[in-house]
Amino acid sequence: SQTQTMVHEFDDAAYALRGTGARALIVRGAGERAFCSGFDLAEVGDIQAMGVREFLRFQEAATGGLAAIRQLPFPVIAAIHGPAVGGGLALRRTRSPRRAHRRRVAGDGIRPRRLVPPHRQGHKVKLTGVEVRQVRLPLVAPFRTSFGTQTERTALLLRAVGTDADGWGECVAMADPLYSSEYTAACADVLRRYLVPALGRHRRLDAVGVGPALEPFRGHRMAKAALEMAVLDAELRTRGVPLARELGAVHDRVPCGVSVGIMDSVPELLDAVAGYLEEGYRRIKLKIEPGWDIDPVRAVRERFGDGLLLQVDANTAYTLADARHLARLDPFGLLLIEQPLDEEDLLGHAQLAGALATPVCLDESITSARTAAAAITLGACSIVNIKPGRVGGYLEARRIHDVCAAHGVPVWCGGMLETGLGRAANIALAALPGFTLPGDVSGSGRFYRDDITEPFVPADGHLPVPDGPGLGVEPLPGALEEFTVGTEWIPV
The missing domain is CATH 3.30.390.10 (Enolase-like, N-terminal domain)
Structure with a gap:
């Protein structure tokens, strides 16, 4: 089994092997009938007891050690001769460019598997x-x-x-x-x-x-x-392999939320919200700013009732001096208020969170798993909006998801008016288990009459997770x- 000590040994081994003239590394299990059946259950309690920052350091060590092995300048062969599940699957994927199997456990049976030629595995891209x-x-x-x-x-x-x-x-x-x-x-x-x-x-x-x-x-x-x-x-x-499977998705469809911009009048806003609800959207997010906050939120809540999943997004438009004003949103039972203060003001968000009944969600402030851990530790937020582009990619987005999930912090997937390419990837990410709130994964028609790809059209307030290889979608040549x-x- 994988242990906390082992993940550090991976990094040490990768460092020690560089420049030695080694021509290959074989990773194998120590037992006669095992490779790696997952993480050592005896250490699960220790991991669950970790604080946010300690867990982040453990996560960085676990992923960093495997990444160091994967980046060695010679082939890494995973000699699998028994079960490879859980953490063992991550260890198996350190191999490059080939893996050696005497036999592999799959489902309820054991079947032989021939060596897969490097050009067919496509593990690395030239x-x-x-x-x-x-x-x-x-x-x-x-x-x-x-x-x-x-x-x-x-x-x-x-x-x-x-x-x-x-x-x-x-x-x-x-x-x-x-x-x-x-x-x-x-x-x-x-x-x-x-x-x-x-x-x-x-x-x-x-x-x-x-x-x-x-x-x-x-x-x-x-x-x-x-x-x-x-x-x-x-x-x-x-x-x-579909992106959703690679990231660890557990759902084959995700609920749709929609972001509603600032309007010229409250009646115009109400008409827009009514239209989105008729299209089946499960959650409404209202953009707000000083002068367009209390009245539009009140009007939407009164018109559509307490059952509507409703949240607001300030995009850093307020300061801590506005705390008493923002507290006037508390009676409307909002899911959250998103990024009310400047992106660098984590301490201000922590103070604001203590003054509001409405949960504070961070968007612009979250740029990595490290900043997410810092925000959670400071009490600056109780919900996180994950935008892959803002944090440097879908792999870092998954790390943020893992940090939040380990500490009971709900996450949802934000949007940046993506075309069908980015939308497909966001849907795959939103299918991970920690994404418990509807995100900004709306249909293509929310923003575009014609998209770059075949349009995403919600059905029953949900979008299907693409199941084709990679993103699962292709740009339309025309x-x-x-x-x-x-x-x-x-x-x-």
């Missing part, structure tokens, strides 16, 4: 280059938040071209640095000058290796997330041509 495509999609209606009004969506779509398969990624940065410091032109620049060339220095790599390869470059999480997503899609398409305003090829 890139030839990345196509960066700028697209511009008109919105069906203006979308107003506390930081501005959007009438169109400008996005970067990345196509990672490999020798075995191509993969798609989407950069969620906006055209202007209003939601965050990143914006599309800057993302295109850093991809061209730094990030894509950094991947080109690796003969082959998988999605797990993208983060370490890009780590020397500070920030630029949205650009990094898009590149990781494209490599992950290519890797999974080669392996024939739509790509129609909405593309520029392309650039970056060789590696």
Whole structure:
């Protein structure tokens, strides 16, 4: 079984083996009839008793040790001769480029399995280059938040071209640095000058290796997330594995929520909410700002009743001095108030959380598993909105999910007006067990008359989780041509 000591030994072993001239590493179980049947149950109690920061350090050690093994500059062979479940599955996947089986336990029986040729496993991707495509999609209606009004969506779509398969990624940065410091032109620049060339220095790599390869470059999480997503899609398409399965999804459909922008009048808002409820949306999120908060929330609650799942999103529009005013939202029974204060003000959020009955949820403040752990420890939030682009990718998003789930903090999947590519990936993420609140995974028609992919259409207030390899969706050639305003090829 895996133990806390073992996860540290992986990292030590990887460090000790570099530069030794070793030509291969064989990972095997110590017993005669076992490989690794999971984590040592005797240590589960110790893990459950960990504080948030201690658990984060354990999680980093567990994932970091396996990642170090995976990045060794020679083949790693997992010699499986018994059950490989739970933690053993993660250990099995350290192998590269092949795995050796004498026999494998599968379901209720044992069946032989031949050695899988490296070119068929597709565990690592050999890139030839990345196509960066700028697209511009008109919105069906203006979308107003506390930081501005959007009438169109400008996005970067990345196509990672490999020798075995191509993969798609989407950069969620906006055209202007209003939601965050990143914006599309800057993302295109850093991809061209730094990030894509950094991947080109690796003969082959998988999605797990993208983060370490890009780590020397500070920030630029949205650009990094898009590149990781494209490599992950290519890797999974080669392996024939859906993204949802790779992330650990447990649902085959997810409930739909919808984000409603700031309107010109309360009657206009009520009409919009009524329309979304008629379409079957399970949760309504209202954008708010000073001067547009108490009255619209009251009107929606009175019109649609206490049974409506209702929450608000401030996008950092308030200060701690507004605490008494925001407390006037408490009587309306909201699911949460999202990011009321500045993204860097964790202590202010902790103070505000103590002054409100409405749960505080953080969005812009959560940029990694580390910041999530810090926010939970400080009491700055009791709910977390996970946006993969904001945190650097879907693998980091899963780490945040795990940290929150281990400490009873609900999470939900936020949205950034993604096209069908990013929407498909978000749906896969939202199918993980810790996503217990409806997210911003609305149908394509919420924002676009025509999407880049086949549209996602809610049924009974839910969207199906794509089950094809990788993202499970492909761009439509005609739509790509129609909405593309520029392309650039970056060789590696």
